[in-house]
Amino acid sequence: MSISLLAKYLPENCLPFLKHWFGDHTIHIKITRGRNSKLGDYRKMPDKSHQITINSTLQPQLFFFVLTHELAHLLAFENYGPRISAHGMEWKNTFRTMLLESISIYEDDLKSIILKFSKAPKANFMSSPELVRYFHIEDLEDESSYLEDLAIGARFIYRKETYIIEEKRKKNYLCLNTDTQKKYIFKPLARVEKIT
Incomplete structure (x- = not known):
C-alpha cells in the first residue's frame, strides 16, 4: 500500500x-x-x-x-x-x-x-x-465504564458474564465470575457494563 x-x-x-x-x-x-x-x-x-x-x-x-x-x-x-x-x-x-x-x-x-x-x-x-x-x-455516552471507576463490591458485566470486584491488587483488580466462581485479574481500564 x-x-x-x-x-x-x-x-x-x-x-x-x-x-x-x-x-x-x-x-x-x-x-x-x-x-x-x-x-x-x-x-x-x-x-x-x-x-x-x-x-x-x-x-x-x-x-x-x-x-x-x-x-x-x-x-x-x-x-x-x-x-x-x-x-x-x-x-x-x-x-x-x-x-x-x-x-x-x-x-x-x-x-x-x-x-x-x-x-x-x-x-x-x-x-x-x-x-x-x-x-x-x-x-463515554454508551453504558460502559472503566473498571477503576467502580467501587469494591460492585457488580459488572464483561463479555456477557457477570463479575464482582473483590479487591484491588496494586494496579489491577481481582474479580469473581459469579457463574463459574473463578477469579480473574482485570486491568483498571477494562471497559465493563456496570450493574446498578
Whole structure:
C-alpha cells in the first residue's frame, strides 16, 4: 500500500513525516479489521521487506500514533541491529524522537498527553491511562465504564458474564465470575457494563 493510499486513515499534514521515516524501505502495510488483542503489529519479512498491520477502526490520530510505534520498530532494528529487545531502550529512544518530531500533527489537547508519554514510552497502549481515556472520549455516552471507576463490591458485566470486584491488587483488580466462581485479574481500564 502506498503512503498516499493511507491518507484516508490519517490526520492532515502527516505524510511528510511518513515519507521521511519510510525512506527507501520496502514496507507492506495491511489494514485489518478491528482486533481486540492489538492495535498494530510489525514484522521483518524473510525477503528483508517489512510488514506493518494496523486496525482500520482507529481514529486518525490514534492510527498515526500506532503507525509511528510500528515504524519505530523498523527504524530501531535498522539503526541498532537485529539483536535489540523489541521494546528496549533503542526502540524507546527511536519512538520518543519520532513522537517529538511529529508533535505538530496532534490536536492541542492531545499534545500534552503525547509529550508526557514520550518521556517513558510504553510498549502497550493500554498501559497509558491518559491515552486510553483520550481515545475513548466518544464511547463515554454508551453504558460502559472503566473498571477503576467502580467501587469494591460492585457488580459488572464483561463479555456477557457477570463479575464482582473483590479487591484491588496494586494496579489491577481481582474479580469473581459469579457463574463459574473463578477469579480473574482485570486491568483498571477494562471497559465493563456496570450493574446498578
